[in-house]
Amino acid sequence: MNKRQEYYYKNIPKYREYQNQRKERIRNVVEQLKELGCFYCDELDFCCLDFHHIEKKEFNIAFALSQGFGINKLVKEIEKCEILCSNCHRKKIYNKKTSLSACNRPEQVKTLVMGW
Ligand SMILES: [Zn+2]
Numbered sequence: 001m002n003k004r005q006e007y008y009y010k011n012i013p014k015y016r017e018y019q020n021q022r023k024e025r026i027r028n029v030v031e032q033l034k035e036l037g038c039f040y041c042d043e044l045d046f047c048c049l050d051f052h053h054i055e056k057k058e059f060n061i062a063f064a065l066s067q068g069f070g071i072n073k074l075v076k077e078i079e080k081c082e083i084l085c086s087n088c089h090r091k092k093i094y095n096k097k098t099s100l101s102a103c104n105r106p107e108q109v110k111t112l113v114m115g116w
Helices: 003-010 012-034 061-067 071-078 086-094 105-114
Strands: 049-053 081-085
Touching: 003 012, 012 061, 012 071, 012 105, 049 086, 061 071, 081 086
Parallel strands: none
Antiparallel strands: 049 081
């Protein structure tokens, strides 16, 4: 074992703590976004809200959170999404030419994302 590996093994708890804090920070950012609620109705319940891709999807946001992706990569992907509740998500997928009309929340998302 070289010195670098030795240092790493000695400090595993410290690295784990750092990784957990990082994940927590990113999770808070996503929670902040979801507080804006569904773009199409008044649903605000965190557990009912999803990120729906309106531009080409590279990865799923929930997957990125579980894997601890970096904030910059995550923000780039979030910019391709809108936040929808499960019902509006289904309606949108069922009928792509839906008559659902979005409110001004996409603008609020942009403003939040620009602040990170
Ligand atoms: Zn909705």
